[in-house]
Amino acid sequence: MTALSKYERLETTGLWRETPDAQRREVVVSFGNATIVLSDMNNTALAHWSLHAIHRLNPKQRPAVYSPDEDDITETLEIEDDTMIGAIEEICAEIERHRPHPRRLRWWLLAGSFAMVAALAFFWLPGALLRHTLSVVPEVKRYEIGQTLATKIKRIAGQPCSTTNGNRALAMLEERLSGDQEVKLLVLPAGMPKATHLPGGFILLNRALVEDYEEPDVLAGYFLAEQLRSQLTDPMEPLLRSAGVRATFGLLTTGEIPDAVLDDYAEELLTAPQTPLDAQILLGEFQSASLRSSPYAYAEDPTGETTIELIEADPFITTAPTPVLSDGEWVALQNICSE
Template sequence: MTALTDFQRLEAQGSWRSAPDAPLREVIVSVGEATLVLSDPKTDRPLSHWSLPAVVQLNPGNMPAIYAPGLEGADETVAIDDPLMIQAITRVQGAVASHRAHRGRLRGGLIVLAILAALGWLAFWLPGALVTHAARIAPPAQARDMGMAILADLEREAGAVCRRNSGQAVLDWLAPQLLGAEAAIRVVPGPVGGARRLPGQVYVMGSDLLRTAPGPEAAAAHLIAAKLASADEMLRQAAVHHAGLLASLRLMTLGHLPADAMQGFGAMLLREPAPRPDDTDFLEALAERGIPAEPYARTIDPTGQSVIPLIEGDPFRNTPPARPLLTDEQWLALQQICAG
């Protein structure tokens, strides 16, 4: 105990009672580093050892001071009237109380800091985790609703979806062959930078891919590129992150997003270039579907300089596909989907 530096080897006389009904006995009380030692004055034989931090005064403010080894050990007492010894014991008690208070404050401070850190981590992590979870568990019907809501927002920038029945019938026939059974293709009058994949297997492309191309191959290749470049779960996550935490909670609890949740998402989508898939995977997908790569490549770079791997790797560079993608009548109907 540093509080006892000035009192080490301090001794004083005291009257010790080993039990309430035991006679008083004169002892020598000495202070050690952590103990109060009661010894026989004749033989110096220790009679009792008390832990200094546990010593309590039973009659505070009175003389002689009566001490016990602890509240539970009050049956054993010693009476001391030496002021220096009393001061030493008092200083130890003060030091112990201060140390305990300091430890308590430190422990309390650490607990508060730990709680604040945990709350801060939850505030940082939980919203993102909930949004990601909401996107992950969204069933196909909800994903399709997201896609159609984004398409409705995108119409503000690129114009209303073209709905001429003959052209849409061609798209409905073409979609499962190119993109899968659940795919839906829509055309808008304005350009969208190729073709875009939206959540729920919704695909949208601009009519510019149909008006100026010599055939449907370029538009078909753009649709396939959109499918390969973006996974549906990634698209759902982007959409739900745009909608925000409250909309995500509504999606998880009520099964749908607020009506205006996708507002601005379509415009944001059009500001970004359409993602491109890995050339190798893309060329393989085109080969499986009987679609040449060069028409697509020329819409990206008419000179061909930046898309040489696609042109040279075109699976139909030297031999055309076995059958055309669309008949002349289907291609004409598709080109006129925005007419009227």
């Protein structure tokens, strides 16, 4: 201990009272090994007080009165010597600085615990909440949310196109390409990208896909692409990511999503870029559906530069697959927005 070694030869006299009823006795006060030594005038040690336990009873008063036990004040020592008082104060202060502080340790442990909980809440909880919510939302609720979103999109993109023969052709296209999936196709007149999809199996198509192309393979290609996107990523996931933790928790606990959240997401859907699809996976879908991929590829990029893989690896580049729709059905579908 640096301070103790500095005062190891320091001595003074003081008045020692061994018990509250005893007479005060003059003693020699010196420093021992981490102790204060009290000796009589014949240099016989009378008491050793631990410097770690010594306690001053009257701070800033003279004479300074010390006790070896803060809790049981039966033994006291009075010292007048300012040098000795300063030495004891300095040594005790140094001991205090190096003493473990349980309260401080508890505070730091508590602060660390709060920080860990906050970090978990910030980084882990949102993802865990999202995954759990996605796993428990039933199909009927997904369909209800998709239907609500479709209604909100209609206010921007217009009412779905509908004719008797056109609806029949659209149903034929659904049956031809959806397999065992529940799909609801809607053709909207304006204000939306070429295609997008919603929870509950809704696929929305721009009327340009039925009016601007000579063959139904383009429309069918966009149908397949959106169907694949809905298979690769749960359609509820981007909605809940956009909605945030509070709305996700609300859906989990009440089964409802605020109307304003759905309004915002409906507008976001109409402007957000589509998620790119892996060409090899998409080609597998075209192969399974007996559908040419090149018409879709050229509709996506008329130059063919960014969709060259879909063009060169078209599974039906040399053979003709079963037509998606008959000529009559395609004509009816092309006129679905005419009324």
